[in-house]
Amino acid sequence: MSKTPIIILNYKTYVESTGKNAVQLSKYVQEASEESGINMAIAPQAVDLYPIINEVDIPVYSQHMDAITPGGHTGSTLPEAIKETGVTGTLINHSEQRLTIADIDAVVEKTKDLELTSVLCTNNVKTSAAAASFNPDYIAIEPPELIGTGIPVSQANPEIVENTVNEIHKINKEINVLCGAGISTGEDMKAALELGSQGVLLASGIIKADDQKQALLDLVSLI
Template identity: 30%
Template sequence: MDKITLKRPFFVVNPKSYLYGEKLHQLAKKTDELCEKYNLQSLFTAQLVDLPWVVANCSHVIPCAQTMESLKPGRGMGHVLPEALAAAGVRATFLNHAENPMTIGELARTIQRAREVGILTCVCADSVEEARAIAELHPDIVTCELNNLIGTSQIAGKDYIRKSTEAVKSVSPQTMVLQAAGISTAQDVHDAIFYGGDATGGTSGIVCAPDPLVKLDELFAVLDQVRSEI
């Protein structure tokens, strides 16, 4: 399976474990509608049991696993097999999130396995130095997010956005950079892209909003707007 080609700017909707079942389906359908409306791409993560529903019912989002592992078909009870994700229609995976970190060896092996099955890799990094080091593995996306800002509704300043983006691009120019952590307002989305990010996205800023669907509409509208400014 060939990997999807990403176009700047794109968005990530990452419900983590906040949503599942019907509520997740509603958010996925809304994301799908907004991708079509604005001609924008969005990775949409879900629990493994919900991903087949997203694949079957949302033709405009990029279905994304919240993790994956490097094992091959055979033994591996309880682990996440790359071939199984690909066969189910999953097109991307997060790796090394602060809430599910990986060793550097396992991360390198998993990125290679993702290449073999045509799945995009979105690898999380905390500091500028970590972003530069992870870029050496040439993932498809590096998510630059300060761990201490995750879930705080406070985003990193423009200096961090610029420096972390430059650190990744200096090592792996083809790797896209997702600027995240604390994204909750239209201004946050604007700044994450305007100051250099290829993408942005959110979790609690969306799912914990009074109306997550209205919030998502607001964030996609500004992503469409900032596209004309970069």
């Protein structure tokens, strides 16, 4: 498992985080991480993993991994193919790419076989408790009602973060919790950590910023 990443930047499928832009953005993330001393990781599209891993030296995650074994699965993402790029780990069950409960189990198991770090995304306290049964390395909670609102979960609903941490740790104290949805400022970041999370999963707040590197530095300025 990688060091606590504190920040995972999900590149999604924005133009600003695709292809050459993705490589450039990854260099900014590396610079921001080195200047601040805070661990920062990235999750680019599958197609961009190789060129980015060739250019930067920060933890890189896949955005998704299909619950498939080698064979006839045209257009899918084979776990072994993802592993071979040199990634650190993968997001699993992001709200934009939900899996069935049987597939979550299969993919988390597969990350263990492949020695990849697993970041399992959930949407509330109860699904986080369920997710803890699979013993992923991280659980990233993103209440869907806050995604894209600019309202951080740590402010709109601080008890959801605390309750999530508590419920998860009842089942397995080793699981780290990340806080997603609405995080964009240094104060959001600080609040997220004070509520018991070990970091944040975020996207558009940084990717769409005029100065992406500065936005990252601002994000970690109060911790």
